[in-house]
Amino acid sequence: MSSPVRIDATEWQRRFLDLAPETRREPRYLRHLGEREWAHYLKPPSSYLPYGFRRLRRMRFDGDVRALRLFSFAMEETERLFRAKQEGLPVVALMGDYGAVAPLLGAFPGVVTFYPDFCYFTPFLAESDVLLDRAERLGIGEDTCYVRAAAGAFAARANWPDPDLVVVSTGASCDDLAATAQAAHDLGHPTLFLDIPCRKDPAPWLRVTRFEPADGRPPVEAGLVDRLVAQYREFLARAGEVLGQRSDEVALAASVSRARRMRRTIREIRGHLASAPAAPLPAYEAMLAEFAATHGFGDPDECEAVLAGVRDLVAERAAAGVGVLPPDAARVVWATPPPDPLLFTLLEDAGGRVAGSEYLIASALTLPPDEPDPVVAVARAFLAGSLLGSSAARAKSVVAEVRRANAEGVVISNLFGSSHCGAETPVIRRAVEEECGLPVLSFDVPRPAPGGVASQVKNRVEAFVEALTQRRRTCGRP
Amino acid sequence: MREAMTPLERFALLFMDERPDRLITAPFVTTAAAAFAGVSPGACCRDGALLARAQIAAQEALRHDAFFVFSDVAIVAEAMGSVLRFAEDRVPLLDVPVVREARDVDGLPLPGPDRGRFPVYLEAVRILHETRGDRVPVFCLVPAPFTTAAGLRGAEDFLVDTIADPPLAEALVLAAERATVPLLDAIVLAGGLPALVDPLASASVAAPKTYRALALPGTRRLVERLHRLDLDVLLHVCGEITPILEDLAATGADLLSFDRAGVAEVRDAVGDRMRLAGNVSPVTILSRRAEEVLEETRRAIREGMGAPRGFVLSTGCEVPPGSPPENLAAFYRAAAAAGGVP
Structure with a gap:
């Protein structure tokens, strides 16, 4: 194992060009189609x-x-979608749900899924207003968070092929997503809507039995499980009609098993990130690994192999006591995925380390319980999600993550225009301060601009890490 | 409501074998761009910021789909020691080739990206990428090794070498290839898409067997290197290409930009393996009537639109500085009528 190190694009290019051809050419997506250049x-x-x-x-x-x-597996998703479509595979866009619909669609072998929602990152990776400006022309402006970039992408049809089906989850989800999804629907794509129930205060007519997940996440109500299961069954029937396929129960069970395996692998990765003395993976790659749980980046078979490689990497590093950052890096939990990945580089350059995270995709990280009916398993896992509970429930998740990661502070990256982000931040802050006695940094991620992160945000991140380091001197290491 | 794609999105789709929202229109507005910024062509060749400014001014005025960073085909040879003659009103010309005799080849330097006018190109690429790189692709035109070899030796002597002293010619091409690699790598890091231009290798200048023996191997290796990074490679060859069409396909280049050949002929010969870009004649644009430009552009579009892997409306070579505005307008008018630039 070579010494772990973080490198920039220049150094990666130099190293990459020296890689053995077999190393470069081994990773392939959509392998089941055979060799494709x-x-x-x-x-x-x-x-x-x-x-x-x-x-x-x-x-x-x-x-x-x-x-x-x-x-690169994550970055290649756009081309993968176009190629899949060229090969005749059905392409399905999922919005607003994280972690339930993709495993369910495994009931239709060959279907390739993606989340337009993750266009959220694109304006920042490109340092570009193009998608946001397009969304604005569709009437989705700055009162909606950066996820509106997806509407801009739908409008130009350059980021993904026209989907055969759009599945929109609304209800107890992000309201900005609902607005964005409406734009996709208006463009005429076949759309199915799912209604995500709110976990909080179930209606009295629901049969309520508390379901206690083994991993310490908030309990869910069995009545909600029933409701989701019924909806998912109906959804599978309707999706089958649109896709012209019958739902395959064996394939569905295999798909849910695969989701369970992937999530277990990600859980192992997260375990090492929290417990290893030195960070075994930079925060950006760690976030990508977590997001892989939502849909396997459209190619779950290949994704399993990718994640297994990352799991082995972090395990090796953890065992060897080495990492990509100094062992004394300040440990933080990061809440809400930052659309600007440069913020991670900034935190790490300043002497910080993301040891735990709450990226609003807990529904994708929860292991589907071992149930005879895979649809029930998916529903139960989904109900542990971050977006369908109260702010207090989410704050509780962050506090649990702080304890799990033995964190010294919490960073919350808010989004301009996101109502639930703004509403939740004070609740999370209060919970972390009162229950853990730890400092919290929260800030709004500014609109993307060439040249890097706004100096105001940069200063605050650097000062926060410095404060954590100072605090360690007076309070001792966690 | 459908939104127009950006030029970058159009090219990205083209390279994924998808159809963009409209005909991609990317004439080689290189030296001619200087006039749009009110600067001299000669100044652009020595100043990356000016070169970028000229590209932006021309693209904003004409609204085509690509930037082309380019000054001349001797830039690599110059970095290796050849001396050029500069003037304000034109691009530099080769003055003193660095290789006078065979033994000079051994002493040729391997220039880093800071040598010669490489920094001019890299600065221009960087500025264009920083300011417009999220919407317009930045192609940076680099001479292929065969053409650079001519710049090391002098075109006439080099062409004689290809017949009289093939080992020397081969050594020159190999040296040129080695010297090109660091520039290509640096262009990518600056945000540009390296493109190879090989005017000296066309069948108008060199025999097809010379292309096969001397030009093809080095070009293919450079394309392979860029493919290692999974970049899409534009190869431009001016002049006659019909006898070497199969060889051009054998380079592995993704987008073939060509000059003197019928679009339908090229399409039928290699269109299943390469995307095509062409090929309104610069001579027509410079010296014929607007109606002729219009007709030639229409024909190129008509024949190119059937290319199986996609087509880019372009010119056969650089748009000549001083081309009548009405002729340029005719080119763009034909493009617009076919759904190209608005």
Whole structure:
């Protein structure tokens, strides 16, 4: 194992060009289609610069090929979707749900899923207003968070092929997503809506039995499980009609099993991130690993292999007591995924480390329980989600994460225009301060701009890490 | 409501074998761009900021789909020691080739990205990428090794070498290839898409067997290197290309930009393997009537639109400085009528 190190795009390009051809060409997506020249996806960050991803020039990345594989697998999703469509595979867009619908769609072999929602990151990776401006022209302006970029992408049809089906989850989800999804629907794509129930205060007519997840997450109500299961069954029937396929129960069970395996792998990765003396993976790659849980980046088979590689990497580093950051890096829990990944580089350069996270996708990270009916398993896991509970429930999750990661502080990256972000921040702050006695940094992520992060945010992140380090001198290490 | 794509999105789709929202229109407005910024062509060749400014001014005025960072085909040879003659009103010309005799080849330097006018190109690429790189692709035109070899030796002597002293010619091409690699790598890091231009290798200048023996191997290796980074490679060859069409496809380049050949002919020969860009004649644009430009552009579009892997409306070579505005307008008018630039 080479020494773990974070490197920039220049250094990655130099190293990449020296890689053995078999190393470069081994990772392939959509392998079940056979050998395709376009399916080789391993590439360094610099390969994306000419195609507009300008932020990558300012970021730092893990220097190991296994982490690079995760990065390029995630970055290649756009081409993967177009190629899948060219090969005749159905492409389904999922919005607003995280972690339930993708495993369910495994009932239709060959379906490739993606989340337009994750366009949220694109304006920042590209340092570009293009998608946001388009969304604005559709009437979705700054009163909606950066997820509105997805509406801009739908409107130009350049970020993904026209989906065969759009599945929109509304209700107890992000309201900005609902607005964005409406734009997709208005463009005429076949759309199915799912209603996510709110976990808090179930209606009296529901049969309520408390379900206690084993992993300490908030309990859920069995009545809600029943309601979701019925809805999912109906959804599978309707999706089958649109896709022209019958739901395959064996494939569905296999899909849910695969989701369970992937989530277990991600859980192991998260475990090492929290417990290893030195950070075994940079925060950006760690976030990508977590987001892989939502849909396996459209190719769950390959994603399993990618995640296994990352799991082995962090395990090796943890066992060897080495990491990509100094062992004395200040440990933080990061709440809400920052659309600007440069913030991670900034935190790490300043002497911080993301040891735990609450990225609003807990529903994708929860293991589907071992149930005879895979749909029930998916529903139960989904109800542990971050977006469908109260703010207090989410704050409780952050506090639990702080304890799990033995964190010294919490960073909350808010989003301009996001109502639930703004509303939840004081609740989370209060919970962390009162229950853990730890400092909290919260800030709004400014609109993307060339040249890096706004100096105001940069100063606050650096000062926060400095404060954590000072605090350690007076209060001792956690 | 559908939104127009950006030029970058159009090219990205083209390279994924998808159809963009409209005809991609990317004439080689290189030296001619200087006039749009009110600066001299000669100054742009020595100043990356001016070169970028000229590209932006021309693109904003004409609204085509690409930036082309380019001054001349001797830039690599110059970085290796050849001396150029500069003037304000034109691009630099080769003055004193660095290789006078065979033994000079051994002493040729391997220039880093800070040598010669490489920094001019890199600065221009960087500025364009920083300011417009999220919406317009930045192609940076780099001479292929065969053309650079001519800049090291002098075109006439080099072409004689290809017949009289093939080992020397080969050594020159290899040296040129080695010297090109660091520039290509640096262009990528600056945010540009390296493109290879090989005017000296066309069948108008060199025999097809010379292309096969001397030009093709080095070009193919450079394309392979760029493919290692999964970049899409534009190869431009001016002049006659019909006899070497199969060889051009064998380079592995993704987008073939060509000059003197019928679009339909090229389409039928290699259109299943390469995307095509062409090929309104610069001579037509410079010296014929607007109606002729219109007709030639229409024909190129008509024949190119059937290319199986996609087509970019372009010019066969650089748009000549001083081209009549009405002729340029005719080119763009034909493009617009076919759904190209608005």
